[in-house]
Amino acid sequence: MIDHDKKNLEDAFYSVRDQLVRLTSARLDRRLKGRVDSSDIVQDTYMVAFRRYSEYVANPQVPLVEWLRFLTLQTITEAHRFHLGRLKRTIQKEAANPSGKLSVVCVVDMLAGSLTSPPSAAIRSEMQKAVGELIDSMSATDQEIIRLRHEVMLSNDECANKLGLSSSAASKRYIRAIKRLRCVASEYL
Known part of the structure; x- marks a missing residue:
């Protein structure tokens, strides 16, 4: 990869790095949060992007930022497969008995399980x-x-930019949509 291409990738990556960290935090299985940091996933994504950038440049079918988000989701999926799919030292076993004591994860799971009833599951559905x-x-x-x-x-300003709206218009549309959603959800709570 020539230096110019490397610079384009670096610029694009670092312009969306915070978005990718937020995306990773939202999508990363909670059982991995003690093992895998969102920043590590994003850094792994950069390394994958760096290796595959020449492929992207040869046939760019989506904007570079969208490609980086796609790679981030792939990296998250690989982390899930690696950590949650292991047979020997599983996270489930570690969470259940990390040092002979109950973990917070187990207690929360136990309480949530005892609070879930068929009627509440039907209401949720x-x-x-x-x-x-x-x-x-x-x-x-x-x-x-x-x-x-x-x-x-994405932040409100990033959404506005992507949708070709003013920041104020994007904010108002988002707030109205969320109010409508909350109104419907409140009927079931």
Whole structure:
């Protein structure tokens, strides 16, 4: 890779690094958070991007930033496979008995399990359906702003820029959409 290409990749990567860390934090299985740091996943993503950048440049089918997000999601998936799929020293065993004491993870899981009843699961299912229907009824822009804020983990200004809106307009659309979602969810709580 020539220095010019390397510089383009570095600039693009560091311009979205914080987004990638937020994305990783949101998507990383909670059982891995004691073992794997979001910044480590993002750094691994950079190393993968560096190795594969010539492939990207030869056939760029998506914007570079989107490609970096895609690689980040792949790296998260690989971390899940590596850590959660291991047979010998599993996280489940470590969480259950790290030093002969109950871990916080086990206590929280135990309490959540005892609080989950068939009626609450049915209510949760109905709420998910109602919220899904509401999202489907929203405009494409409102759906996209929710996706960008909660799945891609972009800030309001980044969403506005991506959608070609003013920061104020993006904020108002997001707030209205969230209020509608909360209204529907509150009927089930």
